[in-house]
Amino acid sequence: MSRKVIVTAALTGAIHTPGMSPHLPVTPEQIVAEGRRAAEAGAAILHIHARDPESGRPDQSVEAFGRILPALKETGAVLNITTGGSPFMKVEERVAPAAHFRPELASLNMGSMNFGLYPMQARYPDLPNEWENAHLEGSRDLVFRNTFADIEHVLGTCAPNGTRFEFECYDTAHLRNLRHMIDRGFVTGTPFVQTVFGLLGGIGADPEDVTVMRAMARRQLGDDHLWSVLGAGASQLRIAAMSAAMGGHVRVGLEDSLWAGPGVLAESAAQQIASVASILDGLGMAMATPDEARDMLGLKG
Numbered sequence: 001m002s003r004k005v006i007v008t009a010a011l012t013g014a015i016h017t018p019g020m021s022p023h024l025p026v027t028p029e030q031i032v033a034e035g036r037r038a039a040e041a042g043a044a045i046l047h048i049h050a051r052d053p054e055s056g057r058p059d060q061s062v063e064a065f066g067r068i069l070p071a072l073k074e075t076g077a078v079l080n081i082t083t084g085g086s087p088f089m090k091v092e093e094r095v096a097p098a099a100h101f102r103p104e105l106a107s108l109n110m111g112s113m114n115f116g117l118y119p120m121q122a123r124y125p126d127l128p129n130e131w132e133n134a135h136l137e138g139s140r141d142l143v144f145r146n147t148f149a150d151i152e153h154v155l156g157t158c159a160p161n162g163t164r165f166e167f168e169c170y171d172t173a174h175l176r177n178l179r180h181m182i183d184r185g186f187v188t189g190t191p192f193v194q195t196v197f198g199l200l201g202g203i204g205a206d207p208e209d210v211t212v213m214r215a216m217a218r219r220q221l222g223d224d225h226l227w228s229v230l231g232a233g234a235s236q237l238r239i240a241a242m243s244a245a246m247g248g249h250v251r252v253g254l255e256d257s258l259w260a261g262p263g264v265l266a267e268s269a270a271q272q273i274a275s276v277a278s279i280l281d282g283l284g285m286a287m288a289t290p291d292e293a294r295d296m297l298g299l300k301g
């Protein structure tokens with residue numbers, strides 16, 4: 001029986017901006033179409049952010065999510081609503097859509113961190129909209145804030161609705177923070193751990209970084225967790241391949257990387273998922289269906 005690997009597709013996010021790729025979905029119609037393509041390509045989970053259709057700026061309003069969620073629900077995939085929003089937002093604003101729509105899954109960053117996007121200025125010296133350039137430059141002095149109180153607030157707001165979490169861990173300390181929340185009873189059941197590689201401010205994207213986070217997850221959580229990875233930018237598929245070979249799960253999508261290969265812009269997450277599918281095929285593994293993922297993650301369905 002081949003091992004089932006849960007593939008998450010992160011559709012648009014809040015880090016990349018429209019000037020960086022013509023393929024970045026911005027409008028509700030584009031985000032829904034991207035979600036359908038990703039689900040058809042085999043993604044079991046869709047990680048969802050919303051944007052203002054005019055400017056492309058991140059939009060964390062309940063209304064903005066209300067324009068995309070019903071259609072994405074029809075794909076049958078597990079819907080994972082962001083509580084990270086954009087690093088420039090406060091926790092009350094960030095948690096609102098997940099609190100309102102009570103999804104099966106919501107993302108939760110397991111700590112605060114410097115969030116360095118400015119190195120992207122080298123590749124994008126002059127983006128078309130001023131807010132896009134300010135977005136990169138502003139990250140020089142940006143802290144993505146998620147204090148223990150913020151984390152408790154998100155857990156306390158969403159867990160009673162039966163929502164479970166994609167615990168985003170950008171460094172070893174975040175895994176210890178998750179352990180702490182388990183010990184205090186704020187987190188119950190088998191945690192779904194999403195280790196994030198290659199974002200400046202967090203751990204790097206070298207093979208050693210992956211083995212360090214894998215070992216730390218085991219040390220802090222024992223075997224009772226599901227481990228998944230996401231690699232930022234050009235590291236995406238390399239990190240995905242390592243995770244699959246090491247017994248883990250995978251996240252791809254234009255939120256995390258705009259690339260399909262060196263210098264080749266991805267037209268859709270579906271293209272990145274197809275590459276993951278061939279890697280898994282080569283390893284004698286298969287992508288989990290949404291219902292198999294629900295069983296593995298203990299979701300409310």
Ligand SMILES: C[C@H](N)CC(=O)CC(=O)O
Pocket residue numbers: 010013014015082083084085107108109168196199255256
């Ligand atoms: C690196 C990813 N953008 C992390 C993320 O997806 C955060 C969230 O939405 O909560």
Ligand SMILES: [Zn+2]
Pocket residue numbers: 010013014047049082084085107255
């Ligand atoms: Zn996200």
